[in-house]
Amino acid sequence: MDRPIRVLVSKPGLDGHDRGAKVIARALRDAGMEVIYTGLRQTPEQIVNAAIQEDVDVIATSILSGAHGTLLPKIAELLKEQGAQDILFIGGGVIPDEDIPELIESGVKAIFTPGTPTSETVEFIVNNVRK
Amino acid sequence: MDLLQGLKKGNKRAAAKLITMIENRTEGYQDVLKEIHKSSGKAYVIGITGPPGAGKSTLTDKLVKEIRKQDKKVAIIAIDPTSPFSGGSILGDRIRMNDLSLDPGVFIRSMGTRGHLGGLSVATKSAIKILDVYGAEYIFVETVGVGQSEIEIVKSADTTVMVMVPGLGDDIQAIKAGIMEIGDVFVINKADRDGANRTRAEIEMMLDFSNSEFKPAVKMAVAVDNKGINDIIDEIERHKEYLMKTDKYHHNRVTSAREEIVEIIKENITDKIFNDHLISSQLAELTQKVVKREIDPYTAGFNILKSIKL
Numbered sequence: 001m002d003r004p005i006r007v008l009v010s011k012p013g014l015d016g017h018d019r020g021a022k023v024i025a026r027a028l029r030d031a032g033m034e035v036i037y038t039g040l041r042q043t044p045e046q047i048v049n050a051a052i053q054e055d056v057d058v059i060a061t062s063i064l065s066g067a068h069g070t071l072l073p074k075i076a077e078l079l080k081e082q083g084a085q086d087i088l089f090i091g092g093g094v095i096p097d098e099d100i101p102e103l104i105e106s107g108v109k110a111i112f113t114p115g116t117p118t119s120e121t122v123e124f125i126v127n128n129v130r131k
Numbered sequence: 132m133d134l135l136q137g138l139k140k141g142n143k144r145a146a147a148k149l150i151t152m153i154e155n156r157t158e159g160y161q162d163v164l165k166e167i168h169k170s171s172g173k174a175y176v177i178g179i180t181g182p183p184g185a186g187k188s189t190l191t192d193k194l195v196k197e198i199r200k201q202d203k204k205v206a207i208i209a210i211d212p213t214s215p216f217s218g219g220s221i222l223g224d225r226i227r228m229n230d231l232s233l234d235p236g237v238f239i240r241s242m243g244t245r246g247h248l249g250g251l252s253v254a255t256k257s258a259i260k261i262l263d264v265y266g267a268e269y270i271f272v273e274t275v276g277v278g279q280s281e282i283e284i285v286k287s288a289d290t291t292v293m294v295m296v297p298g299l300g301d302d303i304q305a306i307k308a309g310i311m312e313i314g315d316v317f318v319i320n321k322a323d324r325d326g327a328n329r330t331r332a333e334i335e336m337m338l339d340f341s342n343s344e345f346k347p348a349v350k351m352a353v354a355v356d357n358k359g360i361n362d363i364i365d366e367i368e369r370h371k372e373y374l375m376k377t378d379k380y381h382h383n384r385v386t387s388a389r390e391e392i393v394e395i396i397k398e399n400i401t402d403k404i405f406n407d408h409l410i411s412s413q414l415a416e417l418t419q420k421v422v423k424r425e426i427d428p429y430t431a432g433f434n435i436l437k438s439i440k441l
Binding site for chain 2: 003004006025026028029030031032033034035036037038039042043045046049050052053054055082083084
């Protein structure tokens with residue numbers, strides 16, 4: 001049996017809208033992945049701790065609050081501290097185009113903004129996950 | 132093998148990677164399990180089971196928080212079903228345990244039931260061993276109490292907590308599911324709802340029929356409000372004491388070890404048979420004949436069995 005890709009889907013920060021995260025979780029599940037859903041209002045520490053214990057291949061974060069510039073680099077930094085940069089770290093949500101280069105610079109591998117078909121995210125994960 | 136060194140020192144990353152290895156049955160996973168068997172068997176394993184939505188994750192969260200006050204290292208294995216259609220799953224038990232993910236003395240691992248033939252209980256037992264060697268003194272295994280393999284998992288726990296809620300149906304539902312036999316502690320969660328007393332009376336009546344030495348108590352709880360948690364811990368302790376005083380503890384572990392060996396035999400026989408090319412082509416051929424009513428499935432099955440060399 002092929003091993004399923006394990007993904008942590010989570011919502012960093014304080015916004016309470018998880019429709020997008022749930023849609024993504026569902027799409028990844030239907031693509032045969034094992035999705036660990038941690039729910040709302042996660043701190044970067046909680047996300048990285050969970051990712052380590054669950055030994056996930058991917059961390060997918062959804063963020064709509066505008067705090068992406070603080071929270072996403074913090075997650076990337078904690079991953080580096082733990083020596084876990086091999087985990088594919090991606091983000092999505094309402095993120096202005098001009099903010100994306102800086103996030104990529106900090107260690108986020110890709111940002112998916114509103115309107116992205118879920119199939120595109122699935123494909124990106126399948127192609128970029130550690131083998 | 133530096134993962135093993137890390138595990139013995141209580142490194143979380145090493146424990147997590149080793150669990151992945153046994154879950155995926157990555158080359159070499161059996162050597163890991165052979166190596167750690169000697170040093171395992173110290174942790175006390177508590178099974179938490181009950182119907183979906185009964186509050187198992189919330190209850191586990193509260194029980195673990197209480198146990199953590201004694202400064203004991205705790206691990207949780209939370210099992211959720213894998214979709215038989217896509218092979219994917221959504222493992223959502225962590226949602227109720229968010230505070231615990233910041234506690235360095237707690238390790239939480241979510242597992243999907245995945246598709247393997249009866250292998251779930253083997254994988255879970257192996258994960259328990261890893262967390263045991265990692266240094267967890269208490270290991271909670273949480274699973275939806277439906278289906279044979281899930282019941283097998285909780286049966287391998289030292290103490291099983293059956294979580295029920297009011298209003299799921301009458302007493303016949305309880306006997307039907309066979310759940311009365313596996314609980315050592317019964318909890319009526321969401322006990323602030325209508326019908327809690329009635330549900331308790333029904334369960335107590337059912338338990339009266341049982342002639343086992345240990346009589347489980349039925350405890351009321353509202354896990355989300357942290358009510359009734361200490362009572363449940365006392366009951367777990369009472370059961371633990373009973374196991375230790377009698378030879379039940381040893382007896383249960385003998386049964387469990389035997390089952391584990393049998394499972395390993397079954398798993399490897401099935402693997403051998405169904406991964407064999409000759410057998411799969413023979414199977415495909417005979418299947419066609421069975422559909423066309425040229426031969427019957429019993430003759431086909433025994434024909435295949437005859438050609439198997441173990």
